[in-house]
Amino acid sequence: MIQITITPNNIHMTGHACRKGSDGIDRACAAVSALTCNLINSLRDLASDRICAETVSGMEVIEWSDLSDAGRLLVDSWFLGMADIADEYNCITFT
Numbered sequence: 001m002i003q004i005t006i007t008p009n010n011i012h013m014t015g016h017a018c019r020k021g022s023d024g025i026d027r028a029c030a031a032v033s034a035l036t037c038n039l040i041n042s043l044r045d046l047a048s049d050r051i052c053a054e055t056v057s058g059m060e061v062i063e064w065s066d067l068s069d070a071g072r073l074l075v076d077s078w079f080l081g082m083a084d085i086a087d088e089y090n091c092i093t094f095t
Contacts, residue, residue, distance in 0.1 A: 006075075013061075017029040019089050029091075035081045035085075036060055047067070
């Protein structure tokens with residue numbers, strides 16, 4: 001199970017989806033990772049927001065002091081993607 005905590009100044013994620021298909025691929029975990037990597041890159045490169053990101057297996061932390069309007073939109077978009085993954089795979093809890 002992946003646990004995601006979102007505060008006004010950070011996103012903290014821990015855990016693994018543990019939803020491997022019969023082919024051995026964990027599509028839920030891959031989707032979460034792809035969306036989160038895209039969020040980090042987009043906040044830096046598209047919104048030019050200053051963030052601190054730490055990514056290790058089973059844990060990701062993204063922190064900021066002030067997000068631009070574009071940055072907030074990117075975080076909202078990322079959240080919609082996470083909610084869809086949670087609905088489809090039942091592998092994410094939000095706190």
